[in-house]
Amino acid sequence: MLVCLAQRYLRHRPHPQPLTWAQVGDELSRLRPAERWSPKRAAHIVANVRRRLSGENGVPGLLEDEVPQPVGNALNHHLITDLLTTSTIVTADLRLLRP
DSSP, X not given: OHHHHXXXXXXXXXXXXXXXHHHHHHHHHHHOGGGXXXXXXHHHHHHHHXXXXXXXXXXXXXXXXXXXXXXXXXXXXXXXXXXXXXXXXXXXXXXXXXX
């Protein structure tokens, strides 16, 4: 799910942005239909990951009260850049998005 959200970054696109929740839900539904992915489910999972990393590891910029308004994609952008910096997700993980 995180690889799907971050695929533009992993593909080294110029000025990448996270995929929208609708795009993540659609792509994961296509790849793994038995898992019943939806935009809402993806958003809840990512919110839980952000909360965990913010609390357990003290990663800044993952919670709404830590970034200035308008928040936009900032929370997911900060999450993805942390996951890339720590090599938690890497370009090779894009293979997970193949059917």
